[in-house]
Amino acid sequence: MSVPFQGSAPAAARVVARAPLRETVYRAVWRWHFYAGLICLPFLFLLAATGALYLFKAEIDATVFSHRTVVTASGDPVGPDRLVYNAMQAVPDGVPVSYTEPSSPTGSALVTMTVNGEKTLVFLDPYRGHVLDALPAAQEFSGVVRRLHSLTLFGPAANLVVEIVAGFAVILVVTGTYLWWPRGQGGEGAGGVVTLRATPRRRVWWRDLHAVTGLLGGGGLLFLALTGLPWSGWWGQEVRAWSNAAGLGQPHRLWADKPVSTVPMRAVLNEPGWTMQDAPVPRSEPRPAPAIGLDRAAAILRDMGMPAGFELALPIGETGVYAAAAYPRDVTAQRMVSLDQYTGRPLVDVRFGEIGPVGQAIQLGIGLHKGELLGRANQLAMLAFCLATILLSVTAGVMWWKRRPAGRLGVPPLPRDRRVRAGVTGLVLGLGALFPLTGLAILALIGLDLGARVLIRPRALRPAAHAS
Helix, strand or coil: CCCCCCCCCCHHHHHHHHHHHHHHHHHHHHHHHHHHHHHHHHHHHHHHHHHHHHCCCHHHHHHHHHHHHHHCCCCCCCHHHHHHHHHHHHCCCCEEEEEEECCCCCCCCEEEECCEEEEEEEECCCCCCCCCEEEEEECCHHHHHHHHHHHHHHCHHHHHHHHHHHHHHHHHHHHHHHHHHHCCCCCHHHHHCCCCCCCCHHHHHHHHHHHHHHHHHHHEEEEEEHHHHHHHCCCHHHHHHHHHHHHCCCHHHHHCCCCEEEEEHHCCCCCCCCCCCCCCCECCCCCCCCCCCCHHHHHHHCCCCCCCCCEEEECCEEEEEEEEECCCCCCHHHHHEEEEEECCCEEEEHHHHHHHHHHHHHHHHHHHCCCCHHHHHHHHHHHHHHHHHHEEEEEHHHHHHHHHHCCCCCCCCCCCHHHHHHHHHHHHHHHHHCCHHHHHHHHHHHHHHHHHHHHHHHHHHHHHHCCC
């Protein structure tokens, strides 16, 4: 007695045919996942580690560097003019460029000076006027961490690498999701979906830990990559220019019929905000009267309701303005104001609600990225994503080390089916096209891969040719 097949013979044949195809696609995706990781992992580790530190900038400043950031509240504060004068005495060869109000009753004031074109930070007790510390901005801890995070510590061009890495991070998450996706496996094959197999001595344990960590933290890595892109050197600048030109970012109407300079806000303020980086600094109308002074300018801003901790740039030249910006942890309270240096009249007053929808969305994303928008929960969630990214980097490195052949890079084998190779490569290129610098890097990888195969193939054929 014969036992019938479940389904028709042609259907069974199609099932058998699909298995090799699925394996071929898997290998093609795995190969691109490997290449993306090879490029990204050292940078992702650095970005995640520095990002985790920067999330706790306020806490680090208030503990490790409390000698210059924390004071005892006592009596009435000293005026900004006096604080700037004291800073000038401490750095006699410096020129004051901005004053930053204390962000809390026990916070220090900050005066930024320029010395031979480089910035020096002078921290002062706002109640007694004493200088607490003075150091080059390039040596301040959180500033170093931030420049490491953006790679600008290694020069302006290095920031472009962040954009390439962010684009490859998107590819890593997409290809990693495909590699993780359960394909009907059961029993021992279910490991790596939500469980770990074997022990840390075995490569499969590291593979499963990598996969499960990717499942839990992949979405966070994707979020961090996308919300970090606006600060990248090329993509971020292009998106800002497009959104401003389309009226979806910088509110041009606030500058209508007002005299402006050719100087962008980022040249006079340390934190003008992403949307307002390229906004022109307004101009004061020259008058025979003297400038109102820093004390009066700060008092006007307080009366206008500027959030505590605002930065106030001093006017430069007879047409300069008192430019102020406040970027508190509550993103929706962000504000930028420019005052006429002779009258104190607000020339431009930009609140968060007045910038365009693209600008708002990106600045909200940046606030979440920095752990500032939703209090401690936001901070801890971003920390978890950073730690997951570090773990993904470590497990990927260990897996590669355990599986690599001696003396070789250990690139996953090339699928034989050219259509599958072309299809997967086309999808990867499509993702890369969203981030042009990443797309160029992908094209370079394809060229190197083809070149390596051309060089290796003749060597592989030589023994066979000799034997014949």
